[in-house]
Amino acid sequence: MNLSFKYRFILSFLAIEITFISLIVFVNFNALSKLSDSLIEDKIETGTRLFSEMIKTPMVVYDLGTLDNHSTNFTHMRNIIAVKVFDTQQRLLSSSNSDPSFNIDLFTNAKDTVTLEGRTFRLQTAPIILEGEKIGDVKILFELTQSLKTIAENRKITFLIILLEIAISSIIAYWMGHRLTSALNQLTLCAQEISDEKSPNIPDLSDRNDELTILSNTLQLMQKRIDERNKNLTTALHESKVLNKELHAAKEAAEASTRAKSQFLASMSHEIRTPMNGVMGMLQLLEYSPLTDAQRNNVRIAQSSANSLLGLINDILDFSKIEAGKMDFEQITFDLHNELDAFIEIMTLKAKEKGLELVLDTTQLPQGMIISDPGRLRQILTNLVSNAIKFTAKGKIALAVALKKEDPTHGRLYIDVTDTGIGIAQEKIDSLFEMFTQADGSTTRQYGGTGLGLAIVKKLSNLMGGTVSATSTIKEGSTFSVNILVELATSSTVHKEQEVSKSPIIDQENPVWPSTTNILLVDDDPVNKMVAEELLKVVGLQTHTASNGAEALEILKAAQSKPYTLIFMDCQMPVMDGYQTTHVIRNGEAGEQYKNIPIIAMTANAMAGDREKCLFWGMNDYISKPIDINELQNALKEWVFAAKEPLL
Amino acid sequence: MHFLLFFFLSTFVSFTLSAQPLIFGVVPQQSPLELVKAWKPFTDYLEKATGEKIVLKIERSIGEFEKNLYQGNYDIAYMNPSHYVIAHQKKGYVAKVRDQKNLVGILVVRKDSGIANISDMKGKQFLFPASGAFAATMINKYELLIDHSINIESNEKFRYVNSHDSVYKGVARGLGEIGGGIERTFNDLNDEETKSSLIIIRRTKPYPSHPIAFHPMLPQETQQKITQALLNTPDSLLIALNMKHLIEINHAEYSSVQSMIKILPKAGK
Structure with a gap:
């Protein structure tokens, strides 16, 4: 019912x-x-x-x-x-x-x-x-x-x-029921209106002095509270919107700041490398000119200083990149044996300069094919071995590399560098891997260095899934140990690139360049342009130059009788940058014959991804500034002769 | 109720004795209450008339009255003739005054009883009020014996039923066949059904009615004074006592009663 x-x-x-x-x-x-x-x-x-x-x-x-x-x-x-x-x-x-x-x-x-x-x-x-x-x-x-x-x-x-x-009681019951239900109905209506987000006038039942009065009062209170809450909510919503906006702005600002930082790093890298290119290029050129022995020695010292400075700059850039979370790692398949052999060869020269013996132990390295970032690995090795050479007066330095399989596709690479150097006090070992720290403040004066080396090693190994540690005895020597996680490569995944990593070339003979070789150098910086021009001259090649892409296109179009066979292309230039220019050339705008001309990027953009960017825009190779003459020679050898062959 | 009143009265009476009042005893033939109601105005009159202190004394029963009477406890007493004869004999009470009317006993039967002659009465059931009822019981028994040689006491069935009314009702309702009473009570009977069903078949000779007698020790002048007062009693006071008019009498009037007592030995006991 x-x-x-x-x-x-x-x-x-x-x-x-x-x-x-x-x-x-x-x-x-x-x-x-x-x-x-x-x-x-x-x-x-x-x-x-x-x-x-x-x-x-x-x-x-x-x-x-x-x-x-x-x-x-x-x-x-x-x-x-x-x-x-x-x-x-x-x-x-x-x-x-x-x-x-x-x-x-x-x-x-x-x-x-x-x-x-x-x-x-x-x-x-x-x-x-x-x-x-x-x-x-x-x-x-x-x-x-x-x-x-x-x-x-x-x-x-x-x-x-x-x-x-x-x-009588029926009448009273009816009256009471009527009174009660009418009051309840009123209150129900009010409650409905409240739930419909209206603000009804709740009937004042205080003269009744019963439970309904309490209900009515409670309803009034509830309405008041709901109103207050709504008001608060509106305010809060408004505030939250404002806050969100602010947060968004802050995030934008932070992102902008990060972008600015990255941009700054890129700029720094570019802006420092550009003059360094000039300095080092000129020093190299100076080396090839007739000099007295004393002059030649001075040039070598200047070159060494410039190299140190470049290393320092690279360290700072690396560290900045790590701190900014900008450090990227490559995944390249390579033969660790080859890499280590090349590395030892270079380091042996440095060790010999100090009369030290450098020994490589790969007995625990049965398989050399791994997938990792060889550049970063070399960086770790260089830092550790350079340190060992730096802090060891006599005796020997041993580099032991071992690989232990952790699962079918992964292994852990253990690198131990042991020296017979000055050693480090036990209590100072832990702080060695902190930034800007050396075992002793005095060592900075005696041995130099930024103190960033070991910190970078630690960061890199951590990022590569490993750890670093050191043990040492004062006056007897130290052992620095690093382990990193690597992927194990099957022979089929071996990349052609391993062949690219060549044996170091040291002052090799210039080849006989084909007579048709005609090189266009595009760079907006007069110093860099001159350095490159002079370096190419040393290598035995004459060049024409252009100051930007647009000029280059004009030159290319004009040279119909004796066309250019290779272009060195700076990336950042006014009027038309290197990427744009390459794109235009590949589209044939400079002439049909230039569509497949080898274009080698020659840029101070040494950040990770820069090389890929160049290749993406259609360039064939990449040389970073400051230009190393050997590197330049190798690139030329490859692309001058390759250009002879019909391109696919 | 009656008993309570009676107790009250007897206590009152015994108190007043010490003040040397004159004790007036009345035979309790009716209920004591009725007797008090009837006799109190009378004794009040006597007190006034004589200047003597007179106390009405009504006993619980006739037996009690007889006992007191025969011991000479009353100065003045109203009693039935047979009581008087014995009281005179025992204590020398002297009758001085009585109502002028005489006592006549009657015998009643049902009209339809078939009893017409005295000879029919033999072997019948008799009803009498009480053994000491002078006219209704004693005179009737005496005359039936003397005149008709019907010796009820020895040879006939009889029963005492306490009152004249009961005698008449009893005969009317068949408890007895012949009932002894007196003319007055029969005439006064207010039970018409009973009355109309009965008939009087015999009347006795007239006998002197109840005397008022004095104790012999009461001084003569007091006796004289009281006798005079009694004789002067207004008739209106006597109606309640079923009397017409008081007359002066002497002892000799009761000689016939004396001979009756001798023949009916049980009567005065």
């Missing part, structure tokens, strides 16, 4: 009311009825006994006068209609009747009541017993009409009162 609360309230109220009243009435009437029955019985019993006692004495002596008096008096009592007294021989001794219209002899001696002419009677007979002997009988006719009438009237009045009570 879908009854409203009001009707359920009223119905349940009435149901309970009626149930309990009926129960009370039933119980009461039952009790009343029993009581009245017993009262009537008592009355009859008492009357009978009283009369029996009264008439005993006169009966014994047949004092009928007294007997008649008693009978008359008895029948004058209320509700006693008639009486008859008999002796043992059933002779009537006395009789009295207060209402002659009812003859006692018409009533049978029954416990049941008899109704006659709307009146109710009961005939009672009892023996008269004196000292255990029956002396007669008495018949008494009682009238119960009055008693029963009283009970019936009582019952009627009770029913009337109950009806009245139910009527």
Whole structure:
């Protein structure tokens, strides 16, 4: 049934009311009825006994006068209609009747009541017993009409009162239910409106002073709180938007800052390398000119200093890159044996200069083919071995490299560099790998260096999935250990590049260049242009130059009779940069014959990715500034002769 | 109720004795309450008339009255003739005054009883009020014996039923066949059903009614004074006592009663 609360309230109220009243009435009437029955019985019993006692004495002596008096008096009592007294021989001794219209002899001696002419009677007979002997009988006719009438009237009045009570309580229940539900409905409506995000006027029920008042007050409070919360939320939302904007701005700023930092690093790299290219190029050129021995020595010292400076710059750049999270690692397949042989060859020269012995131990390196970053690996090795040479006065330096397989595709490379040098105090070993730290401040003065070397080694090995450690004894020597994680290469994954890593070329003979060789050098920096020009001259080649891409294109177009066979291309130039120029040439804008001309990038952009960028734009090779003459010669050898062959 | 009143009165009486009042005993032939109601105005009159302190004394029963009377405990006493005869004999009480009317006993039967003659009475059930009832019991027994040789005391069935009314009712309702009473009570019977069913079949000769007698020790002048007062009693006071008019008498009037006592030995005991 879908009854409203009001009707359920009223119905349940009435149901309970009626149930309990009926129960009370039933119980009461039952009790009343029993009581009245017993009262009537008592009355009859008492009357009978009283009369029996009264008439005993006169009966014994047949004092009928007294007997008649008693009978008359008895029948004058209320509700006693008639009486008859008999002796043992059933002779009537006395009789009295207060209402002659009812003859006692018409009533049978029954416990049941008899109704006659709307009146109710009961005939009672009892023996008269004196000292255990029956002396007669008495018949008494009682009238119960009055008693029963009283009970019936009582019952009627009770029913009337109950009806009245139910009527009144129904009205009250209806009124209360109505009042309650109307208040509840009002509040429900308000709650609905609140949930619809409206702000209704909540009825003030405080005059009721009941639970509904509390509910109403609570609802009001709730509404107030919701309003406050909404307001706060709006404010918070606004604030959060502002904050988000600020965060976004901060992020932008941070990203911009990072970009600026990267840009700065790139610029630094480029801007430092450019003059260094000039310095070193000129020193190299100076070396090839006729000099006195003292002059030649000076040039060598200057060259050495310039190399140191370049190394220093490279270290700082590397470190900056690591710190900026800009350090990238290549994954190249190469033969570690070859790499180590080449490395040892170079380092042996340096060691010999100090009269030291350099030993390579690869007994624990059965397989040399690995996939890793050979450049970074060389950097680690160079740092460690250079350090060892630097801090060792006499004796020997041992480089031990071992590879242990960790799973089918990965291995761990263990590198130990042991020297017989000055050694490091135990307590200072831990701080060795921190930035800008050397074992002793004084060593800086004695041995030089930025103190970045070991820090870079640590960072690199960490980035390559490994660790560094050192053990040392003062005045006896130290061992620096590095391990890094490498991928194991199958022979099929061997890259052609391994062949590119050539044996070091030291001052080799210039080849005989083909007569058709005609080289165009494109660079905007006059010093660099001159250095490159002079270096090519040393290598034995004449060049034409252009200051930017646009100029280069003009020159190329103009040189139809004797076309250029190779272009050295700087990347960053005004008017038209190297990438753009290369792209245009490859598109044939400089002429059909130049579409496949070898173009070698010659740039101070030495950051990771620069080489790939050059190749992406269509260049064939890449030489970084400062230009190393050997490197230049090798590139020329490859591309001058290669250009002879028809390109695919 | 009656008993309670009686107790109260007897206590009152015993208190007043110490003040040397005159004790007036009355035979309790009716209920004590009725007797007090009837006799108190009378004794009050006597007190006033004589200046003597007179206390009405009504005993619990006739037996008690007889005992007191025969011990001479009353200064003045109202009693039935047979009591007087014995009291005179035992203590010398002297009758001075009585109601002018005489006592006549009657015998009643049911009209439909078939008893018409005295001879029919033999072997029947008699009802009398009490053994000492002078007219209703004693005179009837005496005359039946003397006149008709019917010796009820020895040969007939009889029962005492306490009152004249009971005698009449008893005969009417068949408890007895012949009942002894007196004319006045029969006439006064307010039970018409009973009365109409009965008939008087015999009347006795007239006998002097109940005397008022003095104790012999009471001073003569007091006796004289009281006798005078009694004789002067207004008749209106006597109605309640079922008397008409008091007359002066002497002992000799009761000689017939004396001979009756001798023949009916049980009567005065």
